[in-house]
Amino acid sequence: MSTLTSNPTASDQKKRLVSSGALQQILAFASLIILVIFFSIASKNFLQWSNIEGILLSTTVIGILALGTTFVIITGGIDLSIGTGMTLTSVMTGVFIVFLGLPVILGIIGGIVTGALIGFISGFSVSILRIPPFIATLAMMMIAEGLSLVISGASPIYFSDVGGFNNIALGSIFPGSIPNAVLIFFLMVLIGWILLSKTIIGRYTFSIGSNEEATRLSGINVKKWKMIIYTIAGCFTGVAGVIMASRLNSAQPALGMGYELEAIAAVVIGGTSLSGGKGSLIGTMIGALIMSVLTNGLRIMSIPQEWQTVVIGFVILLAVYFDMLRKKDR
Amino acid sequence: MSRKILEMQNINKSFPGVRALSNAQLDLHRGEVLALIGENGAGKSTLMKILTGIYQKDDGSIIYDGKEISPVHTKDAQEIGINIIHQELNLMPDLTVAENIFIGREPRDKLNFFLKNKALNQQADKLFQKLNINLNPRTKISELTVAKQQMVEIAKALSFNAKILIMDEPTAALTDKEINTLFDIIHWLKNEGVAIIYISHRMEELKRISDRITVMRDGEYIATLPTETTEIRQVVSLMVGREVKIEQKISDPDAFTDTVLEAHNLHNNYIKNVSFHLKKGEILGFAGLVGAGRTEVARAIFGADPFSGEIKVNGVPVTIKQPVDAVQHGIGYLSEDRKRFGLMLEMTVKENIVISSLANYSTAAFVKPTNMKTDAENYSNKLKVKTPSVNQPVKLLSGGNQQKIVIAKWLLKDSDILIFDEPTRGIDVGAKQEIYDLLEMLANEGKSIIMISSELTEVLRLSDRIMVMNEGRITGELLNRDANQEKIMELATRHN
Numbered sequence A: 001m002s003t004l005t006s007n008p009t010a011s012d013q014k015k016r017l018v019s020s021g022a023l024q025q026i027l028a029f030a031s032l033i034i035l036v037i038f039f040s041i042a043s044k045n046f047l048q049w050s051n052i053e054g055i056l057l058s059t060t061v062i063g064i065l066a067l068g069t070t071f072v073i074i075t076g077g078i079d080l081s082i083g084t085g086m087t088l089t090s091v092m093t094g095v096f097i098v099f100l101g102l103p104v105i106l107g108i109i110g111g112i113v114t115g116a117l118i119g120f121i122s123g124f125s126v127s128i129l130r131i132p133p134f135i136a137t138l139a140m141m142m143i144a145e146g147l148s149l150v151i152s153g154a155s156p157i158y159f160s161d162v163g164g165f166n167n168i169a170l171g172s173i174f175p176g177s178i179p180n181a182v183l184i185f186f187l188m189v190l191i192g193w194i195l196l197s198k199t200i201i202g203r204y205t206f207s208i209g210s211n212e213e214a215t216r217l218s219g220i221n222v223k224k225w226k227m228i229i230y231t232i233a234g235c236f237t238g239v240a241g242v243i244m245a246s247r248l249n250s251a252q253p254a255l256g257m258g259y260e261l262e263a264i265a266a267v268v269i270g271g272t273s274l275s276g277g278k279g280s281l282i283g284t285m286i287g288a289l290i291m292s293v294l295t296n297g298l299r300i301m302s303i304p305q306e307w308q309t310v311v312i313g314f315v316i317l318l319a320v321y322f323d324m325l326r327k328k329d330r
Numbered sequence B: 001m002s003r004k005i006l007e008m009q010n011i012n013k014s015f016p017g018v019r020a021l022s023n024a025q026l027d028l029h030r031g032e033v034l035a036l037i038g039e040n041g042a043g044k045s046t047l048m049k050i051l052t053g054i055y056q057k058d059d060g061s062i063i064y065d066g067k068e069i070s071p072v073h074t075k076d077a078q079e080i081g082i083n084i085i086h087q088e089l090n091l092m093p094d095l096t097v098a099e100n101i102f103i104g105r106e107p108r109d110k111l112n113f114f115l116k117n118k119a120l121n122q123q124a125d126k127l128f129q130k131l132n133i134n135l136n137p138r139t140k141i142s143e144l145t146v147a148k149q150q151m152v153e154i155a156k157a158l159s160f161n162a163k164i165l166i167m168d169e170p171t172a173a174l175t176d177k178e179i180n181t182l183f184d185i186i187h188w189l190k191n192e193g194v195a196i197i198y199i200s201h202r203m204e205e206l207k208r209i210s211d212r213i214t215v216m217r218d219g220e221y222i223a224t225l226p227t228e229t230t231e232i233r234q235v236v237s238l239m240v241g242r243e244v245k246i247e248q249k250i251s252d253p254d255a256f257t258d259t260v261l262e263a264h265n266l267h268n269n270y271i272k273n274v275s276f277h278l279k280k281g282e283i284l285g286f287a288g289l290v291g292a293g294r295t296e297v298a299r300a301i302f303g304a305d306p307f308s309g310e311i312k313v314n315g316v317p318v319t320i321k322q323p324v325d326a327v328q329h330g331i332g333y334l335s336e337d338r339k340r341f342g343l344m345l346e347m348t349v350k351e352n353i354v355i356s357s358l359a360n361y362s363t364a365a366f367v368k369p370t371n372m373k374t375d376a377e378n379y380s381n382k383l384k385v386k387t388p389s390v391n392q393p394v395k396l397l398s399g400g401n402q403q404k405i406v407i408a409k410w411l412l413k414d415s416d417i418l419i420f421d422e423p424t425r426g427i428d429v430g431a432k433q434e435i436y437d438l439l440e441m442l443a444n445e446g447k448s449i450i451m452i453s454s455e456l457t458e459v460l461r462l463s464d465r466i467m468v469m470n471e472g473r474i475t476g477e478l479l480n481r482d483a484n485q486e487k488i489m490e491l492a493t494r495h496n
């Protein structure tokens, strides 16, 4: 029998590096380092521990939202409901703990379950009702926004009487070290990374995003897996909501709109392709860090807030441009 | 145990506006290769999709191994040993070879949750050893050539314990060497007792590989013939319902005088110092093995890839940096990969045909729909496109009919220099003849044509002159009266 195919050549290997997304991740990581070096030269306050702690702390909420939505984006979908969804989970946590007087732990679980439920409904609309993800989650975004206001009576729910609620995010289980919220963020990175690269959920996430029809024809129940994936993203939203509530020691029903776009920006900067099939959680983590380093650094350099937004806009353009280059290289 | 492993009877299937199958039938013996042939749109793929649970039949019966079955999912069919390699590649480009092959069946831990990637790759290696295929399980699909991707599809289908294996035009994108490997695999499978349904438009393959031939036409069963005692001519006339002839062209080289296109030293990553010229009214064939660089020459001329070198149109040097420039100089290109580059699958037949010529139908940016419809209908009739109306989305047409739409598009555009890249890939014998007639008619009307084809009979049948390529270089030029298959093959494999 004759055999086909030749050995991979050097150029094959180069191509692999480029197309595997490794390059994009290296690029993102290098940008992060360069930014850090730049800002530490520009301002001597930048590298102070309290500032670094501040950067990490401000990464947590957007970062956790971004981790969850990375799953959805890899399937070729998008989730616009994570911002206000997070608000709704904060409000529900408040309802469980403050209004109903449930123990804190049950309130936290209730918040995360709320997030999961929001994700599940989005997933159901997308896969069973076949509504395009953009529309389905846009609707969910508005539903969650409205419900938060209705349930809370449009005013914040304060946890001031709940002893130690603030410490969930801001305390540290290892006294004197970094805040719990940051630890939870890294824990979520780890959990997400395991899910995405070591389990069947991750495999089908990539498979669906790469070619949904082929996945279906391979006998995979694509609808079921999509619902599972959106639900997982919803759990991440729930965790972010709890942390948000704890950080503010209150559930703010009017806060959250716009967070989804920042999270999606972090995902894109981290090298996950909006057309699906490619992406990584480490990339998303780096993307989220880049966003908060930029915001923090520009603020320390006394650049006005308006200009900070403009700069971040350009960074997103640049990141997507590199993604396009990568595709063209095929 | 009966000799028949499968019997499909009186299968009917309608899609909105199309009767795809009417009383279709098919029977398959254990361990045989049954060739299933018919023109584009005859219903071959549809019948196979019903057998594998992708479509559901309207009525009729499927008896498999003595029992009636009606699969409603691919999985149902796979589990009882019926597997298909689809006409269109169905792989996940961002996943690796092994991940693709074992998708849905990947080795897992006891929780049925965590993946065992090492075991996965070992399993794939074992499979490749058994099939004598040389592939790396860890390579991403997007890094493989189309031919290798096809081998992955084959390996995937064989990784199930298939009792029936359906191959829908498996050789359309393969090189001769790869086709030989495929045929070796088919022989080996036969010995293992696997029954194979083999769909192809390449008549010469049927003799080599099949035991019996089933012919379909217009969704109906026509006949089943033993291959040994059947002439290809017979099969073809059953298929199209009339006689078809194939011959070699002899033309007078002095008949062509005006040079319309000249290429000097075209050079880029894929092609090396390619020079040639094209005369008015001429059909210039480009022959060579798959990967010889013919498509890359076409892409350079059309401005799709950057290159160095000079191009003259009607004696005047022109700058072609992007396809718009080429179109402006009257050059049209029919891509070999019509799905990716040639068609908007979601749009209708009409919209696809007129898309490049919209300017002709509009006054001050308003589109005049009436002319558009009649023109689209004219071209669709001229090329005998099989579609209920020009308002049908292109994705619902059979592969061959889609190709005709691409041709119609450029014909309407009125280009003077037409580059056809594998114009008859996936097209049946009858439609091929129509496309040959069409190319000749166009040449007679004074259009100049570059035709890239991997089918030697086609190159010989159509070309006035033949350029042969290998490894990105032109290795020879032949007038049609001096050319034959052996000479072309010799040049196509020559290294210089």
Ligand SMILES: Nc1ncnc2c1ncn2[C@@H]1O[C@H](COP(=O)(O)OP(=O)(O)OP(=O)(O)O)[C@@H](O)[C@H]1O
Residues within 6 Å of the ligand: B015, B016, B018, B019, B020, B038, B039, B040, B041, B042, B043, B044, B045, B046, B047, B087, B386, B396, B397, B398, B399, B400, B401, B426, B428
């Ligand atoms: N999903 C669908 N919706 C509507 N019409 C369809 C659909 N699938 C196939 N058809 C139509 O059914 C007919 C049979 O198509 P089929 O793909 O089975 O032909 P085929 O014999 O495989 O042709 P080819 O050799 O070109 O691949 C065609 O007229 C086609 O347009």
Ligand SMILES: [Mg+2]
Residues within 6 Å of the ligand: B044, B045, B046, B087, B168, B398, B399
């Ligand atoms: Mg077909």
